[in-house]
Amino acid sequence: MALSFFICNFVNVKIMNDMKETNNYYCVILAGGKGRRLWPTSREQHPKQFIDFFGSGQTQLQQTYERFAKILPKENIFVNTNINYLNLVKEQLPQVADDHIMAEPIHRNTAPSAAWATHRIRHINPTASIIFSPSDQTVMNEEAFKQNVIEGLQFVEENDCLLTMGVKPTRPEPGYGYIQLGERAANDVYKVQSFTEKPDREFAQVFMDSGEFYWNTGLFLANVHCFYESFSKLLPTVLRKLDTENPSFSIEDEDNYVKENFPSYPNMSIDHGILEKSENVYVMKCDFGWADLGTWHSIYEAMQKGEGDNVVIDSDVILDNSHGNVIKLPEGRMAVINGLDGYIVAEKDNVLLICKKEDSSALVKKFVNEVQMKKGEEFV
Secondary structure, eight states, X not given: OHHHHHHHHHHHHHHHHHHHHHTTEEEXXXXXXXOGGGTTTSBTXXXXXXXXXXXXXXXXXXXXXXXXXXXXXXXXXXXXXXXXXXXXXXXXXXTSOGGGEEEESSOOOHXXXXXXXXXXXXXXOTTOEEEEEESSEEXXXXXXXXXXXXXXXXXXXXXXXXXXXXXXXXXXXXXXEEEEXXXXXXXXXXXXXXXXXXXXXXXXXXXXXXXXXXXXXXEEEEEHHHHHHHHHHHSOSSHHHHHHHOTTOOHHHHHHHHHHHGGGSOOOOHHHHTGGGOSSEEEEEEOSOEEEOSSHHHHHHHSOOOGGGOEEESOEEEEESOBSOEEXXXXXXXXXXXXXXXXXXXXXXTEEEEEESTTHHHHHHHHHHHHHHHHOGGGO
Protein backbone atom coordinates (compact mmCIF):
# COMPACT_ATOMS: atom_id res chain seq x y z
CA MET A 1 0.00 0.00 0.00
CA ALA A 2 2.78 2.41 0.97
CA LEU A 3 4.78 1.49 -2.16
CA SER A 4 1.73 2.08 -4.39
CA PHE A 5 1.19 5.48 -2.77
CA PHE A 6 4.87 6.36 -3.32
CA ILE A 7 4.73 5.35 -7.00
CA CYS A 8 1.50 7.32 -7.61
CA ASN A 9 2.93 10.35 -5.84
CA PHE A 10 6.17 10.11 -7.85
CA VAL A 11 4.22 9.92 -11.13
CA ASN A 12 2.07 12.91 -10.16
CA VAL A 13 5.14 14.97 -9.24
CA LYS A 14 6.79 14.05 -12.55
CA ILE A 15 3.68 15.06 -14.51
CA MET A 16 3.54 18.39 -12.66
CA ASN A 17 7.25 19.02 -13.35
CA ASP A 18 6.81 18.16 -17.04
CA MET A 19 3.89 20.59 -17.24
CA LYS A 20 5.97 23.33 -15.59
CA GLU A 21 8.80 22.69 -18.05
CA THR A 22 6.53 23.18 -21.09
CA ASN A 23 4.28 25.99 -19.81
CA ASN A 24 6.58 28.61 -21.35
CA TYR A 25 6.83 26.73 -24.66
CA TYR A 26 4.58 27.76 -27.55
CA CYS A 27 3.96 26.56 -31.10
CA VAL A 28 2.68 28.56 -34.06
CA ILE A 29 1.45 26.53 -37.03
CA LEU A 30 1.80 28.46 -40.28
CA ALA A 31 -1.26 27.54 -42.36
CA GLY A 32 -1.88 30.49 -44.64
CA GLY A 33 -0.20 29.38 -47.87
CA LYS A 34 -2.04 28.97 -51.17
CA GLY A 35 -0.46 25.56 -51.84
CA ARG A 36 -0.03 26.18 -55.55
CA ARG A 37 2.91 23.79 -55.94
CA LEU A 38 0.48 20.88 -55.51
CA TRP A 39 -2.06 22.19 -58.01
CA PRO A 40 -4.58 21.01 -59.11
CA THR A 41 -5.25 18.82 -56.05
CA SER A 42 -4.43 21.83 -53.89
CA ARG A 43 -6.57 24.79 -54.95
CA GLU A 44 -6.51 28.42 -53.87
CA GLN A 45 -9.87 28.14 -52.10
CA HIS A 46 -8.92 24.81 -50.46
CA PRO A 47 -5.12 24.46 -50.29
CA LYS A 48 -3.05 21.42 -49.35
CA GLN A 49 -2.93 21.98 -45.57
CA PHE A 50 -6.71 21.50 -45.41
CA ILE A 51 -6.77 18.32 -47.52
CA ASP A 52 -6.68 14.69 -46.39
CA PHE A 53 -4.11 14.14 -49.09
CA PHE A 54 -3.25 10.50 -48.37
CA GLY A 55 -6.63 9.23 -47.21
CA SER A 56 -5.47 8.90 -43.60
CA GLY A 57 -8.60 10.44 -42.09
CA GLN A 58 -6.80 13.66 -41.11
CA THR A 59 -5.73 16.73 -43.03
CA GLN A 60 -2.12 17.91 -42.89
CA LEU A 61 -3.15 20.74 -40.57
CA GLN A 62 -4.84 18.32 -38.17
CA GLN A 63 -1.81 16.01 -38.18
CA THR A 64 0.50 18.94 -37.41
CA TYR A 65 -1.70 20.08 -34.54
CA GLU A 66 -1.91 16.58 -33.04
CA ARG A 67 1.87 16.20 -33.32
CA PHE A 68 2.48 19.31 -31.22
CA ALA A 69 -0.41 18.61 -28.82
CA LYS A 70 1.61 15.59 -27.66
CA ILE A 71 4.54 17.88 -26.80
CA LEU A 72 3.12 21.18 -25.52
CA PRO A 73 0.03 22.32 -23.60
CA LYS A 74 -2.82 22.58 -26.12
CA GLU A 75 -3.58 26.12 -24.97
CA ASN A 76 -0.05 27.09 -26.11
CA ILE A 77 -0.68 26.15 -29.75
CA PHE A 78 -1.57 28.99 -32.13
CA VAL A 79 -2.50 28.89 -35.82
CA ASN A 80 -1.63 31.58 -38.32
CA THR A 81 -3.67 31.62 -41.54
CA ASN A 82 -5.29 33.87 -44.12
CA ILE A 83 -8.77 35.36 -43.65
CA ASN A 84 -9.97 33.26 -46.63
CA TYR A 85 -9.15 30.08 -44.68
CA LEU A 86 -10.41 31.11 -41.24
CA ASN A 87 -13.56 28.99 -41.49
CA LEU A 88 -11.54 25.98 -42.67
CA VAL A 89 -9.25 26.27 -39.64
CA LYS A 90 -12.22 26.52 -37.29
CA GLU A 91 -13.93 23.52 -38.90
CA GLN A 92 -10.84 21.34 -38.75
CA LEU A 93 -9.53 22.50 -35.36
CA PRO A 94 -12.65 23.35 -33.32
CA GLN A 95 -10.64 22.85 -30.11
CA VAL A 96 -8.47 25.91 -30.85
CA ALA A 97 -9.80 29.11 -29.26
CA ASP A 98 -10.65 32.05 -31.53
CA ASP A 99 -7.93 34.24 -29.99
CA HIS A 100 -5.39 31.52 -30.87
CA ILE A 101 -6.16 31.81 -34.59
CA MET A 102 -4.59 34.79 -36.36
CA ALA A 103 -6.18 35.42 -39.77
CA GLU A 104 -4.23 37.82 -41.97
CA PRO A 105 -6.18 40.14 -44.30
CA ILE A 106 -3.65 39.68 -47.12
CA HIS A 107 -0.90 37.18 -48.08
CA ARG A 108 2.51 38.45 -46.97
CA ASN A 109 4.62 35.25 -46.55
CA THR A 110 6.01 33.84 -43.30
CA ALA A 111 8.08 36.69 -41.79
CA PRO A 112 5.12 39.06 -41.20
CA SER A 113 3.06 36.06 -40.02
CA ALA A 114 5.73 35.19 -37.45
CA ALA A 115 6.04 38.84 -36.40
CA TRP A 116 2.32 39.02 -35.61
CA ALA A 117 2.32 35.70 -33.72
CA THR A 118 5.38 36.80 -31.74
CA HIS A 119 3.66 40.07 -30.87
CA ARG A 120 0.59 38.27 -29.54
CA ILE A 121 2.45 35.62 -27.56
CA ARG A 122 4.80 38.24 -26.08
CA HIS A 123 1.72 40.10 -24.82
CA ILE A 124 0.45 36.89 -23.17
CA ASN A 125 3.77 35.56 -21.86
CA PRO A 126 6.93 37.73 -22.10
CA THR A 127 9.14 34.76 -21.11
CA ALA A 128 7.83 32.40 -23.81
CA SER A 129 9.92 30.35 -26.22
CA ILE A 130 8.34 29.63 -29.61
CA ILE A 131 8.62 27.09 -32.42
CA PHE A 132 7.17 28.00 -35.81
CA SER A 133 6.11 25.04 -37.91
CA PRO A 134 4.84 24.63 -41.48
CA SER A 135 1.60 22.68 -41.82
CA ASP A 136 2.61 20.46 -44.76
CA GLN A 137 5.34 18.15 -43.43
CA THR A 138 5.52 14.50 -42.52
CA VAL A 139 7.37 13.15 -39.49
CA MET A 140 8.10 9.42 -39.33
CA ASN A 141 9.52 9.21 -35.78
CA GLU A 142 7.31 11.28 -33.50
CA GLU A 143 9.18 10.33 -30.33
CA ALA A 144 12.48 11.58 -31.78
CA PHE A 145 10.66 14.68 -33.01
CA LYS A 146 9.32 15.37 -29.52
CA GLN A 147 12.78 15.04 -28.01
CA ASN A 148 14.33 17.37 -30.61
CA VAL A 149 11.60 20.00 -30.16
CA ILE A 150 11.98 20.03 -26.36
CA GLU A 151 15.78 20.19 -26.63
CA GLY A 152 15.52 23.01 -29.15
CA LEU A 153 13.11 25.01 -26.99
CA GLN A 154 15.36 24.50 -23.96
CA PHE A 155 18.33 25.79 -25.98
CA VAL A 156 16.61 28.99 -27.14
CA GLU A 157 15.12 29.52 -23.68
CA GLU A 158 18.67 29.76 -22.34
CA ASN A 159 20.26 31.54 -25.32
CA ASP A 160 19.27 34.67 -27.24
CA CYS A 161 19.57 33.20 -30.71
CA LEU A 162 17.58 31.91 -33.66
CA LEU A 163 17.55 28.13 -34.12
CA THR A 164 16.50 26.10 -37.12
CA MET A 165 16.14 22.32 -37.27
CA GLY A 166 18.11 20.46 -39.93
CA VAL A 167 17.99 16.86 -41.09
CA LYS A 168 20.67 14.91 -42.92
CA PRO A 169 19.98 14.64 -46.67
CA THR A 170 19.11 11.17 -47.96
CA ARG A 171 19.26 12.18 -51.64
CA PRO A 172 20.46 15.16 -53.74
CA GLU A 173 17.09 16.95 -53.62
CA PRO A 174 17.06 20.25 -55.58
CA GLY A 175 13.64 21.22 -54.22
CA TYR A 176 14.81 21.73 -50.62
CA GLY A 177 16.82 24.42 -48.85
CA TYR A 178 20.25 23.51 -47.43
CA ILE A 179 22.05 24.71 -44.29
CA GLN A 180 25.84 24.56 -44.01
CA LEU A 181 27.10 23.67 -40.53
CA GLY A 182 29.73 25.90 -38.93
CA GLU A 183 31.35 25.63 -35.51
CA ARG A 184 29.78 23.37 -32.92
CA ALA A 185 28.03 25.24 -30.09
CA ALA A 186 26.51 22.47 -27.93
CA ASN A 187 25.76 18.78 -28.42
CA ASP A 188 24.00 18.68 -31.82
CA VAL A 189 23.76 22.48 -32.21
CA TYR A 190 26.03 24.28 -34.68
CA LYS A 191 26.52 27.85 -35.84
CA VAL A 192 25.03 28.32 -39.31
CA GLN A 193 27.70 28.90 -41.92
CA SER A 194 25.35 29.56 -44.86
CA PHE A 195 21.89 29.01 -46.33
CA THR A 196 21.33 27.81 -49.90
CA GLU A 197 17.80 27.69 -51.27
CA LYS A 198 16.93 25.01 -53.88
CA PRO A 199 20.31 24.40 -55.56
CA ASP A 200 20.80 22.63 -58.88
CA ARG A 201 20.91 18.85 -58.62
CA GLU A 202 24.68 18.84 -59.18
CA PHE A 203 25.25 21.23 -56.28
CA ALA A 204 22.79 19.27 -54.14
CA GLN A 205 24.94 16.18 -54.76
CA VAL A 206 28.09 18.08 -53.75
CA PHE A 207 26.35 19.32 -50.60
CA MET A 208 25.22 15.83 -49.70
CA ASP A 209 28.65 14.27 -50.32
CA SER A 210 30.41 16.90 -48.18
CA GLY A 211 28.50 15.98 -45.01
CA GLU A 212 28.48 19.68 -44.04
CA PHE A 213 25.00 20.46 -45.33
CA TYR A 214 21.62 19.58 -43.83
CA TRP A 215 18.12 20.03 -45.20
CA ASN A 216 16.27 23.06 -43.89
CA THR A 217 13.01 21.75 -42.38
CA GLY A 218 11.39 25.17 -42.06
CA LEU A 219 11.07 24.69 -38.28
CA PHE A 220 12.33 27.83 -36.52
CA LEU A 221 12.75 28.48 -32.78
CA ALA A 222 13.72 31.36 -30.48
CA ASN A 223 12.67 32.91 -27.22
CA VAL A 224 10.05 35.62 -27.65
CA HIS A 225 12.50 38.43 -26.81
CA CYS A 226 14.94 37.32 -29.52
CA PHE A 227 12.18 36.95 -32.14
CA TYR A 228 10.75 40.35 -31.23
CA GLU A 229 14.14 42.08 -31.46
CA SER A 230 14.96 40.38 -34.78
CA PHE A 231 11.64 41.40 -36.34
CA SER A 232 12.05 44.92 -34.96
CA LYS A 233 15.40 45.30 -36.73
CA LEU A 234 14.46 43.74 -40.06
CA LEU A 235 10.75 44.49 -40.61
CA PRO A 236 8.82 47.78 -40.81
CA THR A 237 7.49 49.26 -37.56
CA VAL A 238 3.93 48.03 -38.04
CA LEU A 239 3.00 46.34 -34.77
CA ARG A 240 5.55 48.34 -32.77
CA LYS A 241 3.39 51.42 -33.42
CA LEU A 242 0.54 49.64 -31.66
CA ASP A 243 2.82 49.02 -28.66
CA THR A 244 3.64 52.72 -28.53
CA GLU A 245 0.12 54.03 -29.13
CA ASN A 246 -1.74 51.49 -26.99
CA PRO A 247 0.58 49.49 -24.65
CA SER A 248 -2.35 47.84 -22.85
CA PHE A 249 -4.06 46.71 -26.06
CA SER A 250 -6.59 43.86 -26.05
CA ILE A 251 -6.65 40.96 -28.53
CA GLU A 252 -9.57 42.69 -30.27
CA ASP A 253 -7.52 45.91 -30.52
CA GLU A 254 -4.65 43.98 -32.06
CA ASP A 255 -6.94 42.20 -34.56
CA ASN A 256 -8.46 45.49 -35.71
CA TYR A 257 -5.03 47.12 -35.96
CA VAL A 258 -3.69 44.24 -38.08
CA LYS A 259 -6.67 44.41 -40.47
CA GLU A 260 -5.80 48.01 -41.25
CA ASN A 261 -2.00 47.91 -41.15
CA PHE A 262 -0.86 44.40 -42.13
CA PRO A 263 -0.59 45.31 -45.86
CA SER A 264 2.31 47.63 -44.88
CA TYR A 265 4.50 44.56 -44.38
CA PRO A 266 6.65 43.39 -47.32
CA ASN A 267 6.22 39.95 -48.88
CA MET A 268 9.09 38.24 -47.06
CA SER A 269 9.89 34.74 -45.78
CA ILE A 270 11.50 33.98 -42.41
CA ASP A 271 14.40 32.31 -44.24
CA HIS A 272 15.33 35.21 -46.52
CA GLY A 273 14.06 38.10 -44.44
CA ILE A 274 15.25 37.13 -40.97
CA LEU A 275 17.57 34.12 -40.74
CA GLU A 276 19.88 34.99 -43.62
CA LYS A 277 20.27 38.55 -42.32
CA SER A 278 20.88 37.67 -38.68
CA GLU A 279 24.22 36.81 -37.06
CA ASN A 280 23.19 34.66 -34.11
CA VAL A 281 21.64 31.79 -36.09
CA TYR A 282 22.18 28.14 -35.20
CA VAL A 283 21.05 24.77 -36.53
CA MET A 284 20.24 21.62 -34.58
CA LYS A 285 21.07 18.30 -36.23
CA CYS A 286 17.90 16.20 -36.06
CA ASP A 287 16.87 12.73 -37.14
CA PHE A 288 13.11 12.25 -36.97
CA GLY A 289 12.32 11.02 -40.47
CA TRP A 290 11.30 14.29 -42.14
CA ALA A 291 9.85 15.09 -45.55
CA ASP A 292 8.42 18.25 -47.05
CA LEU A 293 5.16 17.40 -48.80
CA GLY A 294 4.92 20.70 -50.62
CA THR A 295 5.62 19.57 -54.20
CA TRP A 296 4.72 16.63 -56.41
CA HIS A 297 8.37 15.70 -56.85
CA SER A 298 9.09 15.75 -53.10
CA ILE A 299 6.01 13.59 -52.48
CA TYR A 300 7.25 11.11 -55.07
CA GLU A 301 10.70 10.97 -53.48
CA ALA A 302 9.34 10.63 -49.93
CA MET A 303 6.64 8.02 -50.53
CA GLN A 304 7.01 4.26 -50.72
CA LYS A 305 7.09 3.11 -54.34
CA GLY A 306 4.79 0.46 -55.75
CA GLU A 307 5.18 -1.73 -58.83
CA GLY A 308 7.17 0.01 -61.54
CA ASP A 309 8.39 2.60 -59.01
CA ASN A 310 5.03 4.35 -59.26
CA VAL A 311 3.47 6.30 -56.38
CA VAL A 312 -0.32 6.02 -56.38
CA ILE A 313 -1.91 8.27 -53.74
CA ASP A 314 -5.31 7.09 -52.50
CA SER A 315 -6.47 6.46 -56.08
CA ASP A 316 -7.99 3.67 -58.18
CA VAL A 317 -5.51 3.02 -60.99
CA ILE A 318 -4.54 0.18 -63.36
CA LEU A 319 -0.96 0.63 -64.60
CA ASP A 320 0.58 -1.10 -67.59
CA ASN A 321 4.16 -0.64 -68.75
CA SER A 322 4.38 2.62 -66.77
CA HIS A 323 7.20 3.65 -64.46
CA GLY A 324 8.20 6.41 -62.06
CA ASN A 325 4.87 8.24 -62.03
CA VAL A 326 2.99 9.96 -59.21
CA ILE A 327 -0.79 9.72 -59.49
CA LYS A 328 -3.56 11.38 -57.47
CA LEU A 329 -7.19 11.13 -58.59
CA PRO A 330 -10.48 12.06 -56.94
CA GLU A 331 -12.66 9.50 -55.21
CA GLY A 332 -14.93 7.69 -57.66
CA ARG A 333 -12.54 8.16 -60.58
CA MET A 334 -10.64 5.24 -62.13
CA ALA A 335 -7.72 5.50 -64.56
CA VAL A 336 -5.98 3.02 -66.87
CA ILE A 337 -2.49 4.22 -67.74
CA ASN A 338 -0.26 2.61 -70.35
CA GLY A 339 3.27 3.47 -71.46
CA LEU A 340 3.78 6.50 -69.26
CA ASP A 341 7.16 7.13 -67.60
CA GLY A 342 8.10 9.90 -65.15
CA TYR A 343 4.87 11.91 -65.08
CA ILE A 344 2.47 13.55 -62.65
CA VAL A 345 -1.16 12.63 -63.25
CA ALA A 346 -3.40 14.65 -60.94
CA GLU A 347 -7.07 15.54 -61.18
CA LYS A 348 -9.33 17.66 -58.99
CA ASP A 349 -12.76 19.06 -59.84
CA ASN A 350 -12.48 20.81 -63.23
CA VAL A 351 -8.72 20.37 -63.83
CA LEU A 352 -6.61 17.42 -65.02
CA LEU A 353 -2.82 17.85 -64.97
CA ILE A 354 -0.45 15.58 -66.92
CA CYS A 355 3.06 16.92 -66.49
CA LYS A 356 6.65 15.67 -66.56
CA LYS A 357 7.78 14.99 -63.00
CA GLU A 358 11.29 16.34 -63.55
CA ASP A 359 11.41 20.08 -62.77
CA SER A 360 7.70 19.89 -61.98
CA SER A 361 7.81 22.67 -59.35
CA ALA A 362 8.75 25.29 -61.94
CA LEU A 363 6.37 23.82 -64.51
CA VAL A 364 3.38 23.71 -62.17
CA LYS A 365 4.00 27.31 -61.12
CA LYS A 366 4.16 28.33 -64.78
CA PHE A 367 0.96 26.44 -65.63
CA VAL A 368 -0.97 27.90 -62.69
CA ASN A 369 -0.05 31.45 -63.74
CA GLU A 370 -0.93 30.72 -67.37
CA VAL A 371 -4.28 29.14 -66.48
CA GLN A 372 -5.11 32.02 -64.15
CA MET A 373 -4.46 34.58 -66.90
CA LYS A 374 -6.13 32.72 -69.77
CA LYS A 375 -8.97 30.80 -68.08
CA GLY A 376 -9.71 32.62 -64.83
CA GLU A 377 -9.76 32.04 -61.07
CA GLU A 378 -12.20 29.11 -61.12
CA PHE A 379 -9.44 26.80 -62.42
CA VAL A 380 -6.86 27.91 -59.85
